[in-house]
Amino acid sequence: MVIPGxxxxxxxxxxxxxxxxxEYWMLGLEVILGTxxxxxxxxxxxxxxxxxxxxxxxxxxxxxxxxxxxxQIYDWMRLEGEAPFVLHYLGVQARLDGFDAxxxxxxxGAWWVxxxxxxxxxxxxxxxxxxxxxxxxxxxxxxxxxxxxxxxWKVPFGKPSWMTFGVVTFLFMMAHAPVDYLGAIIxxxxxxxxxxxxxxxxxxxxxxxxxxxLMGIYALQFGKYGLW
Numbered sequence: 673m674v675i676p677g678x679x680x681x682x683x684x685x686x687x688x689x690x691x692x693x694x695e696y697w698m699l700g701l702e703v704i705l706g707t708x709x710x711x712x713x714x715x716x717x718x719x720x721x722x723x724x725x726x727x728x729x730x731x732x733x734x735x736x737x738x739x740x741x742x743x744q745i746y747d748w749m750r751l752e753g754e755a756p757f758v759l760h761y762l763g764v765q766a767r768l769d770g771f772d773a774x775x776x777x778x779x780x781g782a783w784w785v786x787x788x789x790x791x792x793x794x795x796x797x798x799x800x801x802x803x804x805x806x807x808x809x810x811x812x813x814x815x816x817x818x819x820x821x822x823x824x825w826k827v828p829f830g831k832p833s834w835m836t837f838g839v840v841t842f843l844f845m846m847a848h849a850p851v852d853y854l855g856a857i858i859x860x861x862x863x864x865x866x867x868x869x870x871x872x873x874x875x876x877x878x879x880x881x882x883x884x885x886l887m888g889i890y891a892l893q894f895g896k897y898g899l900w
Contacts, residue, residue, distance in 0.1 A: 702793065725878050728872070732886070736882075795888070830869075845860060866879055
């Protein structure tokens, strides 16, 4: 979570943490509101279990592997500072600056709250909200834009179309930072394939959840906080 102008407050070390780094308590507020909203509309989601859910989980691991590969290449190449021009714009960067719970003493109650809240947001809220929007709504709406309001829900979930593939994948890419564009294109393409192959919203939600879980573990393990 990046807040414009936040460095102005971070430089004032005499301020309490909740003023210097408001993204921590704002994350908690976001999680509370997001969880409440998803729970309120839960009965409207099409999350039926099927054997394809396991396929989605495997593809989540594959997809996030491509996402984190550029920063891993940065380490393998033992680069320092900015990578060469082309590599830099392919995401080959250190990715060290981002959500870092080390503001609190590691292992303390506050540290665990921060980490668990961040994982809940990434693994549960983001996975559900984004897939309900991208695949559950937008892919179907684009195929029935001229129909009466609400009729797009009658479009079968996962109905293939090159137009929806291009539009949804492009918008998914643009919703991320430029450093993640390559990873988002590959991951978005894989998710589209899983969508039309499984015809299961739950499968792509689980795919997204597994991907974000593994990305969070990787970020904590290697200090790649810029990934999340």
